[in-house]
Amino acid sequence: MVQLFNPGVLEDEEIKLKLQSIELIDKMIPCYYFDIICKKDNQKAGDICLRTKFTYEEEFYWGNMGFQVEKDYQGKKYALKASKLLINFARRCGMRQIYFTVDPTNIPSIKTITNLGAYYLETIDVPKDSTLYNEEKCQYCSRFCLYI
Numbered sequence: 001m002v003q004l005f006n007p008g009v010l011e012d013e014e015i016k017l018k019l020q021s022i023e024l025i026d027k028m029i030p031c032y033y034f035d036i037i038c039k040k041d042n043q044k045a046g047d048i049c050l051r052t053k054f055t056y057e058e059e060f061y062w063g064n065m066g067f068q069v070e071k072d073y074q075g076k077k078y079a080l081k082a083s084k085l086l087i088n089f090a091r092r093c094g095m096r097q098i099y100f101t102v103d104p105t106n107i108p109s110i111k112t113i114t115n116l117g118a119y120y121l122e123t124i125d126v127p128k129d130s131t132l133y134n135e136e137k138c139q140y141c142s143r144f145c146l147y148i
Contacts, residue, residue: 004030005052005093010085014039015078017048017085029053032089036082038073045073048082052093063101063143064090067112079112087116087148098148101141110142118146 002024010017017034025031029051036046046069051062065086067079090098102109104123114120121143 002028002030002053005089007032007034007089010034010089011039012081012085014076015045015081015085017082020047025051026055029055032086034082034086036067036069036073036078038078044070045076045078046070046082048079048086050086050090052090052095054099064095064098065100067109074108077112079109080115083112083116087146091148096148098146100144100146102144104140104142110144113144113146116146118144121145 004022007017007019016037016039018037020033020035023031023033030053031049031051033049034047035044036048037043038045046067048067049065051064054064065083067082069076069078087098098118100113100118102113104110123140123142125140
């Protein structure tokens with residue numbers, strides 16, 4: 001049986017995370033999806049998700065956490081702030097490390113990931129039979145790990 005956790009209130013001075021849904025990937029991997037809300041205007045500034053279990057696919061291709069910030073809100077460190085809020089939640093879920101995967105040309109995301117304290121593991125080719133390759137058309141990705 002899969003254990004689900006209540007994220008509670010996740011916010012700082014500038015943003016709050018609003019839980020949108022929890023999906024069980026392959027009936028065993030909880031994935032929490034949040035909107036990143038800018039408190040200044042109460043508008044959606046982006047989204048972020050956290051997968052709290054590990055499988056080969058999550059660890060090597062998808063990662064445990066993913067984020068995107070809307071163009072009008074970029075440059076305000078909202079992805080970094082949202083990630084820090086989710087890291088606290090990940091600890092409560094019993095996680096001890098978080099894997100990130102990113103397109104090696106996505107410099108803003110790499111900066112966010114390294115500013116969290118994650119370290120570079122490797123850049124790998126994504127197999128054509130991977131869901132990441134088929135759903136996102138991603139041919140290669142850089143892997144990072146953050147111990148929490």
